[in-house]
Amino acid sequence: MSGFDELGLRNRRAIPWASVPVESLSSFRASVVGAVRAGWRVVAFFGLPEQAGASRLLAILAQDERGELGATSTVVEESYPSLSPDCPEVHYFEREIAEQCAIKPLGHPDLKPVRRHPPDHAARSRSAVLDREAYPFSRLESDEVHEVAVGPVHAGIIEPGHFRFQAHGEEILRLEIMLGYQHRGVERLLERVDAGRAVLIAESIAGDSVIGHGGAHCSAIEALSRAHKTPRAQAIRGIALELERLANHIGDLGAIAGDIAYQPAAAYFGRMRGECLNLLMSLSGNRYGRGLVRPGGTLFDLPPELATEMSERLIRLREELEPVAALMLDNASVQARLEGVGVLSRQHCAALGVVGPAARACEVPRDVRHDHPYGLFRFAHIPVATAWAGDALARSLVRWLEIQRSIDFVIEQIGALPRGPIRVESGGLHPSELVVAMVEGWRGEITHAVLTNDAGGIRRYKVVDPSFHNWSALEVALPGNQISDFPLCNKSFNLSYAGHDL
Amino acid sequence: MLKFIRTRLQQGTRTADFPGGKPAFPERFRGRPVFDPSRCADCGQCHAAMPSGLLQIDPDGRTGLDVGGSLFSPEEATACPQGAIQFTADHVMASRSRAGLRTESGEIELAGALDQRMRRLFGRSLRLRSVAAGSCNGCEAELVALGNVVFDMARFGIQFVASPRHADGLVITGAVSTNMRDALYTTYEATPEPKLVIAVGACAISGGPFRGSVEVSDGVPSDIPVDLWVPGCPPHPLTMLDGLLRLLGRMPRPPQRRQPHRPAS
Numbered sequence: 001m002s003g004f005d006e007l008g009l010r011n012r013r014a015i016p017w018a019s020v021p022v023e024s025l026s027s028f029r030a031s032v033v034g035a036v037r038a039g040w041r042v043v044a045f046f047g048l049p050e051q052a053g054a055s056r057l058l059a060i061l062a063q064d065e066r067g068e069l070g071a072t073s074t075v076v077e078e079s080y081p082s083l084s085p086d087c088p089e090v091h092y093f094e095r096e097i098a099e100q101c102a103i104k105p106l107g108h109p110d111l112k113p114v115r116r117h118p119p120d121h122a123a124r125s126r127s128a129v130l131d132r133e134a135y136p137f138s139r140l141e142s143d144e145v146h147e148v149a150v151g152p153v154h155a156g157i158i159e160p161g162h163f164r165f166q167a168h169g170e171e172i173l174r175l176e177i178m179l180g181y182q183h184r185g186v187e188r189l190l191e192r193v194d195a196g197r198a199v200l201i202a203e204s205i206a207g208d209s210v211i212g213h214g215g216a217h218c219s220a221i222e223a224l225s226r227a228h229k230t231p232r233a234q235a236i237r238g239i240a241l242e243l244e245r246l247a248n249h250i251g252d253l254g255a256i257a258g259d260i261a262y263q264p265a266a267a268y269f270g271r272m273r274g275e276c277l278n279l280l281m282s283l284s285g286n287r288y289g290r291g292l293v294r295p296g297g298t299l300f301d302l303p304p305e306l307a308t309e310m311s312e313r314l315i316r317l318r319e320e321l322e323p324v325a326a327l328m329l330d331n332a333s334v335q336a337r338l339e340g341v342g343v344l345s346r347q348h349c350a351a352l353g354v355v356g357p358a359a360r361a362c363e364v365p366r367d368v369r370h371d372h373p374y375g376l377f378r379f380a381h382i383p384v385a386t387a388w389a390g391d392a393l394a395r396s397l398v399r400w401l402e403i404q405r406s407i408d409f410v411i412e413q414i415g416a417l418p419r420g421p422i423r424v425e426s427g428g429l430h431p432s433e434l435v436v437a438m439v440e441g442w443r444g445e446i447t448h449a450v451l452t453n454d455a456g457g458i459r460r461y462k463v464v465d466p467s468f469h470n471w472s473a474l475e476v477a478l479p480g481n482q483i484s485d486f487p488l489c490n491k492s493f494n495l496s497y498a499g500h501d502l
Numbered sequence: 503m504l505k506f507i508r509t510r511l512q513q514g515t516r517t518a519d520f521p522g523g524k525p526a527f528p529e530r531f532r533g534r535p536v537f538d539p540s541r542c543a544d545c546g547q548c549h550a551a552m553p554s555g556l557l558q559i560d561p562d563g564r565t566g567l568d569v570g571g572s573l574f575s576p577e578e579a580t581a582c583p584q585g586a587i588q589f590t591a592d593h594v595m596a597s598r599s600r601a602g603l604r605t606e607s608g609e610i611e612l613a614g615a616l617d618q619r620m621r622r623l624f625g626r627s628l629r630l631r632s633v634a635a636g637s638c639n640g641c642e643a644e645l646v647a648l649g650n651v652v653f654d655m656a657r658f659g660i661q662f663v664a665s666p667r668h669a670d671g672l673v674i675t676g677a678v679s680t681n682m683r684d685a686l687y688t689t690y691e692a693t694p695e696p697k698l699v700i701a702v703g704a705c706a707i708s709g710g711p712f713r714g715s716v717e718v719s720d721g722v723p724s725d726i727p728v729d730l731w732v733p734g735c736p737p738h739p740l741t742m743l744d745g746l747l748r749l750l751g752r753m754p755r756p757p758q759r760r761q762p763h764r765p766a767s
Contacts, residue, residue: 156662267651
């Protein structure tokens, strides 16, 4: 493994860019494929321009059991032999590289656009690698197969995306998802704007993961500027992250109940989701926690009166949640409706590098808070919640387990806040360094990989939302299900369009 | 059955006292920003420190606010070392015109009601279609919240529907990405006349945090006429509800008697 695992790279620990190995193409390929076979996982794989028309491809891998990260790189020009046939986990990253850097992975099994935009890290005229306009949908040819196209404008209040089903009667034979409608050019902006604007953009990558993405951004900046935030700031950020998880998981259970027309739970969970948002508003002034997390710590403190008030509201919420969860999840007709729907197999989960509750519902105990602990989670542990069936019921159960554990955790942490200031100064960024900041957002692993240039500016800003890993999982989980169950399956994964489309 | 009844009793009735009571916002809530020209020292520091499009300079060189460009972030207030910019606890800020959000001091030209014909058509029954076009899903999350038991928009006869063909108007969110432009125009054209357009959130109004990106058009294109602009990042559900009821001429005037209120969820 030619030493890429000996860099000392860890979650939020910056290393000199010069220490990242530059391997020949064949040795790079052997490193990545070999590492994945040996139990490593691809966290990010992306390109950045080098001198003279060449590009550097950088792979970041994680060894979850040991909490280690590794990085290795190679230099390519216009094309290279695709790694996907030997390592399916990178298939989507290679499509993204083709689109962002206009580099073609030769022999890629399914080379198509990811977001449909001109390249950001190559001449914008080189977009000929992938055609923005013509998306080559795969089709099944048969007299008995029909095609159903849905989106980008959906029936509910949902983000835009296009779903193409090949169906036999009601049964889905194949689903293909075309995304990119929410593409706002986030990475490009983050590489160009000043620090004050950057954090506001990071908070807007996915509007339901403000603390998650905002926290990953700030942690990357803190690592690059050697700003050591205080235990109190870490605690407040950890509490806010769990409040965000509570709001979204509770909302998801309500939405799943709504999709199977189980109205009482939909109404009660919907209201209690709002209660979590209101707790975030008491803390930060905004229902989604905007304005709280900043490089160096937080902008708002959690004084004793507010801590007491929040604890009381959370204890009341916990008492109200339990009967509603029982009403829903103990109900035989609810269980029957969710069981066996949208099953993600363990093999697919492993091969695609799925993250978050979707992976934990396949009994894959993957959780950044546990595997690559940071901030508050180095001192206080939350048990990893898993289920085994990989279906909509398992994904609901994982959410309910996580709700229970997070609410206990937040109540405990609010009562044990360390003393001290909430923010330290964060100065300039160290030049020519690489940092990987990972956060376990409520959807799963959020990764911000930042590389500085020799003047301490940002050379490359890579964001990987958990949805980027997981949309492929939805495609493989759907065949065999009924088209009418698609909304339910989709909701049980609840992936972000904006986070994927950036 | 007993379990249902017990849970129902425990949950109680949670609908917000709106538009009657005064909404209870926490102390840190950031509502409509205001600008106090008497505290402005003309030092120009706010221009360098302002992370959003909140500031605007009129042709005479005077500083003012464009609430449609605000991201309601704490730094927009601290950008002025003299404290001339502040966030109030006022959630009421929807306007009928883009210019109505541009102000010297922060006083917004609040939305007035539609004309009589439109009010007769839509006043008691308004069907809306949501189009997200280059958003972060924050505004959409608040649009969904309008349907929960707390805000319960349906009690005013306002609903979201599944198709533009069934709709009286569009709610547009997002900075309008290049990839959504065609779909936005198609949806607009598919909505039968007469129709309303409501731009919700900083992105739809001014591009929000994404303004200037090559992949967005900094909000709703000028050839789509907008009837209601609702600032916020994202706007609080009560800001949206207030704007909608003003548009329909259904905000009680003068304010109803103050009643004891529950906090809004």
